Amino acid sequence: MYNRLKILYQLQQIDNQLDELEDLRGDLPNMVRELEEKINGFIKDIEVKEKEQKESITRRAENENEIEKLKENQKKFKAQLYQVRNNKEYDALTKEIDHTEEQINKLEAENNSLADRSKVLTLEIEEITPKLEELKNELKEKEADLKEIIKANEREESKLLEQRKKIESEVKKNDLSSYMRIRKAKKGLAVATIKRSACSGCHNIVPSQRQLEIRQNNRLFYCEYCGRILVSSEIAEETNK
Incomplete structure (x- = not known):
């Protein structure tokens, strides 16, 4: 059991160091993600507008062709007016001419x-484009900063990850499950020690009898206030040598 507790504490110590390296990156990872999301949003917006413009061009071309056909038909109807033999034929042709004119006006409108709408889309694209380029440049700078930080700590992080992998393989499955659950709920700190008779995680006093039991290192104890795993100062001191 002593070794079981010691391994959990060692795992926490390594995770603390990895968290410190993560903290050195500051808010850069989130900033990079947010910039990428904004850039993708602008790109998608431009693509939608450009697609609408292309569809507009196609539709206008189709309408122009239809207008030309209608005008040709209208010419024929007007020419036929001079060949009508009665009012019925005249009224029928006049009706066709008027109907054709309505169709032409509708298509032209x-x-x-x-x-x-296409002009509006062009203006909107012209407004978005410089903003997109500005975001791309900002993303490039943030990525460079983040890459520099990662590279500076790459060797140390790699070493710690290797150590963590080795230690994690020695942790019992149930213990690891509890550790990860508590770590997630308690901002990374799953294993705490007794300092000045208090839990180092939440700083609440641990009863004297419980402190004695924890020092025996013969079972897992959890802080009754914060739920963190508690280990004795002896284990902490030996691990930190």
Whole structure:
């Protein structure tokens, strides 16, 4: 059991050092992620607007072709007006001419609306583009800063990760599960020691009888206030030699 407790404390010590290295990166990892999300959002926005513009161009071209056909038909109808033999034929042709004119006006109005929308999209893209470039430059700087920090501590971090892997393999499955659960809930600190009769994690006083039991190093004890695993100062001192 002594070794079981010692291994848990060693694991915590290594994780503390890894956390310190992580802290050196500050908020850079989050900043990089946020910048990437913003950049992807702008890129997607531009892609949507450019797609709408392309669809607008295609639609306007189709409308122009249809307008040309309608105008040709209108010319034919007007020419036929001079060949009508009665009012019924005249009224029928006039109706076709008016209907054709309505279709032409409708398509031209749609094209004008599409052209106006395309201009708005162009302005929006022109407004987004410099912002996108600015974010890309900022991301490049933050990534360079983060890379520099990671590189400076790469050897130490690699060494610690190797040690952690070795120690973790020696931890009992149930102990590791409890350790990880507590560590996640308690901001990284799962194993605490007794300092001045108090839990080093939450600083609440540990009863004298419980302190004596913890010093025996014959079972796992948890702080009744914060739930952290408690180990004796003897284990901490031996590990920190």
